[in-house]
Amino acid sequence: MGRKTRITSEVDFEKDGKQQGFLRLPHSVHRSAYGWIAIPIIVIKNGSGPNVLLTAANHGDEYEGQITLMKLCQELEPSMVRGRVIMLTATNFPAAIAGRRTSPIDDGNLNRSFPGNPDGPPTAAIAHYVESELLPLSDFLIDLHSGGSSLMYLPSSLMAPAENKQLFDQQMEMLKAFAAPLTYVAVGRDGDRTMLGGASRVGVAAIGTELGGSGGTSPHSLAVAEGGVRRVLKHLGSTPNMEVGEEPPPSRMMEVVSMDYYVYSPDYGVWQPLVELGDDVEAGQPAAMVYCPQTPWRDPVTAHFEVAGKVICKRVPGGVERGDCLFHLATDRQK
Numbered sequence: 001m002g003r004k005t006r007i008t009s010e011v012d013f014e015k016d017g018k019q020q021g022f023l024r025l026p027h028s029v030h031r032s033a034y035g036w037i038a039i040p041i042i043v044i045k046n047g048s049g050p051n052v053l054l055t056a057a058n059h060g061d062e063y064e065g066q067i068t069l070m071k072l073c074q075e076l077e078p079s080m081v082r083g084r085v086i087m088l089t090a091t092n093f094p095a096a097i098a099g100r101r102t103s104p105i106d107d108g109n110l111n112r113s114f115p116g117n118p119d120g121p122p123t124a125a126i127a128h129y130v131e132s133e134l135l136p137l138s139d140f141l142i143d144l145h146s147g148g149s150s151l152m153y154l155p156s157s158l159m160a161p162a163e164n165k166q167l168f169d170q171q172m173e174m175l176k177a178f179a180a181p182l183t184y185v186a187v188g189r190d191g192d193r194t195m196l197g198g199a200s201r202v203g204v205a206a207i208g209t210e211l212g213g214s215g216g217t218s219p220h221s222l223a224v225a226e227g228g229v230r231r232v233l234k235h236l237g238s239t240p241n242m243e244v245g246e247e248p249p250p251s252r253m254m255e256v257v258s259m260d261y262y263v264y265s266p267d268y269g270v271w272q273p274l275v276e277l278g279d280d281v282e283a284g285q286p287a288a289m290v291y292c293p294q295t296p297w298r299d300p301v302t303a304h305f306e307v308a309g310k311v312i313c314k315r316v317p318g319g320v321e322r323g324d325c326l327f328h329l330a331t332d333r334q335k
């Protein structure tokens with residue numbers, strides 16, 4: 001973390017007003033010896049107030065956040081803002097343009113690349129820039145995700161379990177303001193390598209989302225995304241007069257306690273789900289059957305739920321490999 005980023009910014013983060021431009025990530029390749037990757041960035045600053053960072057397309061095949069921030073960056077003017085709002089509408093830009101979870105340039109998964117490396121491949125350099133340059137300018141972060149191409153979620157917002165009580169409370173208030181139909185506190189898959197992990201290292205109150213998925217969007221998931229971001233900005237005092245529409249019902253507070261909440265494919269083949277998103281299941285209940293196309297007369301292999309809970313996430317593609325996530329559960333949050 002001691003080394004400095006090679007990325008330069010066309011915008012001045014300390015200047016009042018609305019600026020839009022690009023982060024320039026040096027990328028010397030066959031077709032462009034002295035070229036750079038242009039990552040769009042928008043900064044809106046008006047005096048003192050909360051410093052908010054909004055990020056979308058951390059994974060490039062997740063679209064609610066991209067659309068929400070593209071609309072927001074066109075709408076917001078400095079007179080509407082207190083403090084500073086920084087927006088990255090396509091954080092892992094090469095992945096976003098390709099519509100892929102990972103970058104086609106280096107196969108990098110930005111949300112497994114933190115704290116990053118200033119001298120590494122583009123994805124690692126972006127992670128390093130966010131953690132070493134943007135998060136230190138921020139008090140609050142919303143990192144907008146959905147299930148991507150391979151997963152579908154009930155629209156949710158989430159946080160990692162923060163050890164710092166003040167951060168935990170701030171994050172919980174942000175989640176309540178976001179008011180997605182579901183909210184959960186999740187133990188991580190590689191939590192320290194995510195943007196939320198970076199935020200926690202820097203001391204930034206940060207929430208994430210899982211807004212839908214399947215590599216697309218819906219009117220419902222977009223409404224959850226847009227309404228949630230607007231309500232959090234207003235709650236933080238960032239946009240005090242923002243129109244937020246009708247107050248949604250309070251979110252159902254849930255948690256993902258252990259890796260037992262995840263069901264993985266036990267074999268290669270095609271899979272038959274036995275439950276649907278939103279179902280409540282029992283421990284030991286069959287979750288899915290995996291059939292073998294190469295040997296169709298072979299008995300299917302059954303995957304089971306290890307704990308009871310609500311199905312909040314389901315795999316999308318019909319083909320599976322051993323180790324692919326088929327479902328994950330959440331349970332009501334115990335105080």
Ligand SMILES: [Zn+2]
Nearest residue numbers: 059062145146
């Ligand atoms: Zn994601």
